[in-house]
Amino acid sequence: MIVTAVRVRGLRKRYGGVVAVDGIDLDIQQGEVFGLLGPNGAGKTTTVEILEGYRARDSGEVDVLGMDPGKAPNSWRDRIGVVWQSTADTPELTVAEIIGNFARYYRHPRDPGRVMEQVELTEQAGKRVHALSGGQRRRLDVALGIIGDPDLLFLDEPTTGLDPEARRRFADLIRGLAAEGTTILLTSHYLDEVETLAGRIAVIARGKIVAEGSPKTLGGRATAVSTVQWVGEDGLHTIETDTPAKAVADLYAESGEVAGLTVTRPTLEDVYLKLIGADDE
Ligand SMILES: Nc1ncnc2c1ncn2[C@@H]1O[C@H](COP(=O)(O)OP(=O)(O)OP(=O)(O)O)[C@@H](O)[C@H]1O
Numbered sequence: 001m002i003v004t005a006v007r008v009r010g011l012r013k014r015y016g017g018v019v020a021v022d023g024i025d026l027d028i029q030q031g032e033v034f035g036l037l038g039p040n041g042a043g044k045t046t047t048v049e050i051l052e053g054y055r056a057r058d059s060g061e062v063d064v065l066g067m068d069p070g071k072a073p074n075s076w077r078d079r080i081g082v083v084w085q086s087t088a089d090t091p092e093l094t095v096a097e098i099i100g101n102f103a104r105y106y107r108h109p110r111d112p113g114r115v116m117e118q119v120e121l122t123e124q125a126g127k128r129v130h131a132l133s134g135g136q137r138r139r140l141d142v143a144l145g146i147i148g149d150p151d152l153l154f155l156d157e158p159t160t161g162l163d164p165e166a167r168r169r170f171a172d173l174i175r176g177l178a179a180e181g182t183t184i185l186l187t188s189h190y191l192d193e194v195e196t197l198a199g200r201i202a203v204i205a206r207g208k209i210v211a212e213g214s215p216k217t218l219g220g221r222a223t224a225v226s227t228v229q230w231v232g233e234d235g236l237h238t239i240e241t242d243t244p245a246k247a248v249a250d251l252y253a254e255s256g257e258v259a260g261l262t263v264t265r266p267t268l269e270d271v272y273l274k275l276i277g278a279d280d281e
Contacts, residue, residue, distance in 0.1 A: 003030040004063075005152055005183040006051060011060035013046050020046040022207030024060070030151075033174060033184045035198030037191065039276050043207040044187040048154055051185070052082060065151055078106055081150030083141050083158060091130035095121050098129065099143050106148035118173055119143045134161040142170075146177065153177065155186040159193050171196050191272050205276040219271035231260035 006028040013021040021043045028034045036044050049055035050062060053069030053076075062069060067076050090098060099116060103109035116122045119139040124132060132140065138161045145153055158174075159167045174197050178184055188194050194201055195215045202212040203219070211219045226244035230237055230251065241247045244263045251258060266274075 004028070005030045005032070005065060006034075006185065007061070007063040008047075008051070009061040011047065011050065011062060012058045013043075013050065013055070014058060019207050021050075021057075024204070024207070024209055026202065026209070028183060028185060030183050031178050031181050032200060033178045033186070033198050035194035035201040036185065036187045036204055037189070037194045037201050037272070038204035039189055042189075042204045042276075044189075044204055045156075047204070048156070048185065048187055052080060052154060053077070078108075078148060079151040081145040081148055081153040083145035083153065083155045085141065085156060085160075092128055094126050094128055095132070095140060095143075096125040098140065099147055102144050102147045108149055109147050110149045112147065115143050115147050118146070118176075120169065135163060135166050138162055139166075139170075142173070146182075150182060152183045152185065155184060157188045157190065157193065158186060158197075160190075167196070191269055195268055203272060203275045210275045211271075215268055218268065219275050221266060221268065221271045224266050224271070227262075227264050229260065229262050229264075230258040232258065236260075 004027060006026060008024055008026040011021055011024040011026075012019075024043075024047060036047065038044050046055065050057045051064050051069060053064075053072055056070060064072075065076060065079055069076075093101070095116065096112065099112045103112050113122075116125055119142050121136060121139055121143060124136055129137065129140065138158070142155075142158065145155070155174075159170055162170055174184060186194065186197060198215070200212070200214055201218055202209045204210070213219070216222055223242075225240050225242055228239050228241060228244055228247045228251070232255070239247060248261070248263065251261075
């Protein structure tokens with residue numbers, strides 16, 4: 001059964017004369033890893049803070065885990081996890097102490113030892129926060145976000161500061177949480193971060209959702225015009241076509257095998273930059 005974790009219709013928010021969120025609709029299903037991607041100032045933080053219940057909206061309908069975040073009781077907040085940027089502002093405490101302290105805020109926390117294992121901080125359990133590396137601090141932030149065993153987890157640029165290997169393991173952690181039924185909403189302006197982690201992406205620009213889809217299909221990418229190139233006796237040939245398989249078949253019928261044959265579609269980055277209007281600036 002598909003259960004909707006987040007449903008948003010016509011969400012709007014302005015700050016004085018600045019329209020931050022300009023009529024957003026969103027549907028996120030339980031167990032989905034959903035990425036909200038957009039440039040600085042697009043309206044991501046405002047949207048997420050409204051969903052978390054930390055900011056009031058001007059208009060629109062918002063339903064998060066079956067409740068309006070603006071009116072939800074503490075029992076609802078227990079089901080929400082937020083990974084803040086550097087939550088642990090008590091550098092003199094150890095990793096185990098901080099995670100243990102946070103666990104006490106929740107009625108049904110995860111086992112702190114298991115959480116330390118999941119974020120790979122078991123070896124650092126006795127270390128004070130000020131002695132952690134940037135990547136280890138980031139993993140501690142994640143530990144504090146998931147210690148309450150949330151149904152919905154908000155992650156803001158989760159892999160900033162992680163090296164490529166740690167990023168890959170982090171992606172496994174996120175997928176593992178989603179497989180257990182945790183819904184994950186991540187926000188980022190880093191395309192590669194969202195592409196690796198999210199099953200579905202919405203691109204937000206100037207307060208509006210300009211495209212939505214899987215990383216493979218976003219912005220019509222899967223069906224976008226292809227470029228076929230090859231090297232003939234007289235140099236490089238390039239054609240743009242909607243029917244690349246036919247173009248290659250025709251080429252073969254005419255010329256047989258050719259050197260340097262490639263068929264390419266726009267990369268996700270090409271599509272993204274187009275969607276956010278970066279190429280008109
Ligand atoms: N508290 C506030 N008061 C006034 N304007 C604000 C406030 N918060 C955000 N804004 C404005 O609203 C717009 C959207 O900001 P928001 O922080 O939601 O974007 P964002 O996509 O999260 O950006 P970033 O990636 O830089 O964090 C921006 O123009 C921003 O300047």
